[in-house]
Amino acid sequence: MLLSNVFSFAKVFRGSIVFWSVPSGRYSLGNKERKIMKEEMTSDTIELKAALLVEGINATKEALAGVGTKYKEQNHGLFGWDMEEHADCKLPDDFLLPDGTVVQFRLNSSSPFSVLINKEILRLYHGDNHICDVQWIKRPEFYNHKIDDNKKMVQIGQVGGEDCLFFCYQNYCSHFSSGQECLFCNLVSTSKTSAVLKKKDTEMIGEVSSLAWEEGIVNHILLTGGCFAHESEVSTVEKIIASIKKHVGKDRIPGTILPSPAKGDDIKRYYNTGIQAIGYSMEIWDEALYQAICPGKAKTTSHTQFLQSIESAVHIFGEGNVYGVFVLGLEPKDTFLDGVETLTNMGVNIVPFIWSPNPGSRLAGHRAPSSKWYAEVIREAANIVTAGEVPSGTENHCYRCDGNNLLHDALREKGLE
Numbered sequence: 001m002l003l004s005n006v007f008s009f010a011k012v013f014r015g016s017i018v019f020w021s022v023p024s025g026r027y028s029l030g031n032k033e034r035k036i037m038k039e040e041m042t043s044d045t046i047e048l049k050a051a052l053l054v055e056g057i058n059a060t061k062e063a064l065a066g067v068g069t070k071y072k073e074q075n076h077g078l079f080g081w082d083m084e085e086h087a088d089c090k091l092p093d094d095f096l097l098p099d100g101t102v103v104q105f106r107l108n109s110s111s112p113f114s115v116l117i118n119k120e121i122l123r124l125y126h127g128d129n130h131i132c133d134v135q136w137i138k139r140p141e142f143y144n145h146k147i148d149d150n151k152k153m154v155q156i157g158q159v160g161g162e163d164c165l166f167f168c169y170q171n172y173c174s175h176f177s178s179g180q181e182c183l184f185c186n187l188v189s190t191s192k193t194s195a196v197l198k199k200k201d202t203e204m205i206g207e208v209s210s211l212a213w214e215e216g217i218v219n220h221i222l223l224t225g226g227c228f229a230h231e232s233e234v235s236t237v238e239k240i241i242a243s244i245k246k247h248v249g250k251d252r253i254p255g256t257i258l259p260s261p262a263k264g265d266d267i268k269r270y271y272n273t274g275i276q277a278i279g280y281s282m283e284i285w286d287e288a289l290y291q292a293i294c295p296g297k298a299k300t301t302s303h304t305q306f307l308q309s310i311e312s313a314v315h316i317f318g319e320g321n322v323y324g325v326f327v328l329g330l331e332p333k334d335t336f337l338d339g340v341e342t343l344t345n346m347g348v349n350i351v352p353f354i355w356s357p358n359p360g361s362r363l364a365g366h367r368a369p370s371s372k373w374y375a376e377v378i379r380e381a382a383n384i385v386t387a388g389e390v391p392s393g394t395e396n397h398c399y400r401c402d403g404n405n406l407l408h409d410a411l412r413e414k415g416l417e
C-alpha cells in the first residue's frame with residue numbers, strides 16, 4: 001500500500017504510543033478497506049498481547065454470557081491478575097486471538113480495550129476501533145464434576161490456557177507474616193477471595209488428573225505451592241506425582257514442578273518423582289533489585305545459590321527441562337537480557353511473566369512499562385534463546401499453556417514453536 005494512501009493515528013497507551021495505519025479518505029469504509037484495516041491493526045500480535053496485559057480489558061455483560069457454563073471462568077489457584085476486585089462476576093480466565101495466541105484476561109473497567117458481542121461473534125475493540133475477533137476458551141467438562149458433596153474438581157485443579165492442568169498444593173507463604181513478601185505478590189489477598197481449596201488431598205489431585213486427561217484437553221501439568229519447609233514440600237510432591245501417575249497411567253508426567261527453590265539432594269528427589277521438568281522462580285535477575293523486590297526470598301535463596309542449583313538441575317533433568325521463571329517489567333531490559341543469555345548458555349529455558357500491578361500486592365497502583373517495551377525486550381530475548389539452541393521443552397510447557405508470557409509467542413513468530 002502506498003504511503004499516500006494511509007494515514008497513521010496515534011493512540012496513547014499509558015506512556016506508549018502505538019501507531020495503527022488506517023486507509024485515508026472517507027470514514028465510511030468498504031469491505032476491502034475494512035479487511036486491510038483489520039490485518040494492519042492485528043499485524044503485531046506480540047505488542048497487542050502486551051498491551052492487553054498491561055492495560056487490562058473490559059467486556060460487556062452480553063459478551064460475558066456463558067462464562068462459567070460454556071466458557072472457562074477464572075478460578076484463581078494462586079495469584080489473581082485482575083486490576084480490580086470483581087466479586088460476584090464471572091470472568092473469562094483467558095481468551096484467544098485469531099492466530100491462536102492465548103491472552104490472560106485482566107479486568108480493568110477503565111481499559112481502552114473491550115470485548116463486545118455482535119451476531120454471536122466476540123469482537124475486540126480499542127475505543128471505537130475494531131481490532132480483531134476473539135474467542136473465550138471452552139470450559140473443561142471436568143469442571144462440572146464433584147469429588148464429594150462438598151468439593152468440586154475445579155476447586156482442586158484448573159486448566160491454564162488451553163492445555164495445562166494446574167495444581168497449587170498449598171497457598172501459603174511464610175514471607176507475608178514477616179512483612180518480607182515479594183512486592184509484586186498478592187497471594188494472600190487472592191486466597192481470601194478465591195473458592196479454590198487451600199490444601200488439596202493427593203488422591204483427589206490424581207482423580208482430577210485422570211478425568212482431565214481422559215477428556216483429551218490436557219497435555220501438561222504445572223504443579224506449585226507458595227513457600228514452605230522444604231522437607232515437607234518434597235514429600236508432598238512425591239505423593240502427588242505418585243497419585244497422578246497411578247491415575248493417568250504414565251511413568252513420567254509431561255509438565256513442570258515449580259517448588260520453593262530446589263537445592264542439593266532435593267533436586268534428584270524431584271526428578272525421581274517422575275515429573276519431566278523443574279522451574280526456578282528467580283523473579284528478578286539483577287541481584288540488588290532481587291534483594292529489594294523479594295526481601296524474604298532473597299534471604300533464603302541468594303542469586304548465587306539459584307545458579308548453583310540450576311546448574312545441578314540441568315545435569316539431572318537435562319537441557320531444556322529446567323526453567324528460569326521471571327517477573328518481567330520490574331528491572332531494566334539489559335539486566336533481564338543478561339539473565340536470559342546466562343541461563344540459555346547453561347541449557348535453561350525461560351518463562352517471563354508480564355508484570356502489571358495487582359491489587360493486594362505492595363506495588364498496587366504503580367504502572368507497568370509500555371507494551372512497546374515488552375514487545376522489544378521479548379523479541380531480543382527470543383533472539384538470544386534461538387541462538388542458544390536449547391531444546392524447546394514444549395512437551396512440558398508451550399504457548400497454549402498460559403496467557404501471561406510472551407516468549408513462546410515470540411518464538412512462534414520466528415517459526416520455532
Ligand code: SF4
Pocket residue numbers: 172173174175176180181182185186187226227294297
Ligand atoms: S516467595 Fe514471593 S512470589 Fe512466592 S508466594 Fe512468597 S511472596 Fe509470593
